[in-house]
Amino acid sequence: MARAIVVIGTLDTKGEEVEYLSQRIEARGQRTVVVDVGILDKPLTPADITREAVAKRGGYSLEEIVALGDRREAVRVMTLGASRIVEELHLAGQVGGAVALGGGTGTHIGTGVLRTLPLGVPKLMVSTVASRDMSEAIGTKDIAMLHSVIDMVGLNAVSKKILDNAAGAIVGMVEGEVGLKATRPLIGVTSFGFCTAGAMHVRSCLESHGYEMVAFHANGTGGMAMEDLVEQGLLAGVIDFATHEFADHLHNGYCGNIGPGRLESAGRKGIPQVIVPGGLDCIVLEFNSPETMPARFKGRKVFWYDFRSGVRTSAEELLILAQTIAGKLNKATGPVKVVIPMKGWSEADGVDGPLYEPETNQVFIDELGTLLRQDIPIIKVDAHINDPAFAEAAVSALDALMSKAKRSTAP
């Protein structure tokens, strides 16, 4: 059977809209499978996978959920049931892509289901609440969010246009898909604005060694996305070039929204990793003038950037960071090396940069040396993080681990 586009919605409140969306997708030559995740009133339009079937896969009968009268539990069960069904369809090779539509609750259920599909399968959420904090809804997945602007209450010229756009988008994504096939070993590399130049050097070094680089924007979700793809088995090795997220995490900074699993997946999977203290010299916060600078950072050195600025991390903070990072790396089952640029850890921490403080950085290096397992070496490179020489050193450190790993697994 040809692959279909899964359409997810609550057919009691959004029946007309789901039906219209599904028709528009079919008019473009794709087959649809409509999944009803509603439980309130009777469905207004027919489903291919009914709410009864969804509830059952969630572990209840529909009657039981309705009788429960607990909205939160009902939402959890319907999300779980739909996720299991969609996952099974995907494993059977029947899913070309998936689209969901809804308001607050519908977005919660819809993105919950979409997140179960792996990276690369087209996913679209049409939502009335897409213009706000979407970090929980999207997580680390490649979900496209279409802001519906208007409320989804009935079909009209505006809602039809939005749904037509949505149909076009998901069909276009499905037809435009190139498939996720790696030809060379993929190396995950974290990076952020203050060490972009270094990451670009890493890329050319990796390519000349026969690897392909996949960069992750270390902004909180970016680092977690890399952890996710390590789990998916897509990455052969890791250069965690910008561990900056940990510094921001201390003070709820701009890139600090990481989960407890950050810096742990590569170790658990046993793939080779090189760790670099990129950006640990600073905490990035949203302020752009001395007046708007949070009081608790007053007196620290500042790197003025744009609407964000970096403040210098202190020796005390670096001690905590060394403990956190060492704790995680010591659990690794695969090979690890720490590579440190002795002339500065970011654009702000160069010899002429506003946050340059090698003696404070040294506190981190010393503490890490005390705490790390004996077999995890710390390689000190007499260069700045953005220098080509440093990238060269980081990549050769990884390459050595990769070839060793390969030799040891070879028959």
Next chain:
Amino acid sequence: MTKKILVLGTLDTKGAEIAFLKRSIELSGCRATVMDVGILGQPATQADITREDVARAAGQTLEQIRALPNRKRIIGAMIQGAIEKAKLLHGSSGFDGVVGIGGGTGMHICTAIMRSLPMGLPKLMVSSMASMDVSEFVGAKDITMMTSVADLASLNTVTRTVLAQAAGAICGMAGASVPSSEPRTAIAMTSFGITTQCADNVGRCLREMGHELVVFHTVGSGGMAMEELLDQGLFVGVLDLTTHEFIDQVAGGHYGGVGDERLETAGRKGIPQVVGPGGLDCVAIFAPEGVPAKFAGRRTYYHDFRVCVRSTAAELEVVARILADKLNEAAGPVKFLVPLRGWSSASRHCEPLFDPEADRAFVDALKGSLKPDIEIREIDAHIDDMEYAQAAVSHLHQMMTSSSR
């Protein structure tokens, strides 16, 4: 006809990615026009609209912009120029969709350009920062945000997959059919959770009269989205019956984040409007840890994870004056319709927020501040009653027919 897509990005840092996106768009059968909004280094690929063109549209040379004292002003100037160029292009040869790619700064620049373009025109932003609070970037516009997952710092298996899907998405959207050009008879209306019944009733009345209803969810961005679409000329009349956002603004509720223009566009454009006090009876708050101290002692209504607390006479008097100031400026006809038996399902008789005295204080203050030619009608019904919806629709209809004569 070949669809045209405007592609936005900084060609210095994202040159290869944009070239790939452009190729993918052209493989999908659309034509791509690339606008370079970067200012660092040298563009890595050719632009159709160059950074020099963009700078010129901002009234400066690229060198002048580079010499500005800080990054914020440099970016501001490029945004200004790019908006000019995009609007000019849209107004002349036109395009059928716009797609931008970027990290933090790229998203800031590209979404600013997209927000300046009209609703309905497909807009797609591919960003490594899409999985966070995007309210500033999306605003009240129909922008689709796509997370790039991996950083758009090089072409690789992951980024090629994402960019190919983005090309498919924007071409698919651009090829989407445009609604038929039936005469414009759409009416805009505001509503939220506890005035939903009113929206249903109004929808039923309007359908009988051959009008189409478009409902906006008054949660801050929804009210402002309606103002923007009114400005685009999409509606022939307005039923702003749920003005709840104003009590949240005055009393510190959750949905008070409206712009200055709220409740002003219909008046400025001379579009007939019926306004009501829907939801002014309550201040909506997020209160996972209980009702905040400043609302202690007030009557409460538990919605779900949100709580409504009763608004006071004093707060309502302030709201009345704000509404009156705005409506007094209207160039078109206005009526204010007050349902005397409650302004939301939380303030029906016997419901916790029922407080006719506070409601009365609002009506009196409104009467004292509205100019005499704006009629205030008191309807002996609850906002959810069919009677109120019928009255609102028939007053609007009256104003529309007499103003078109």
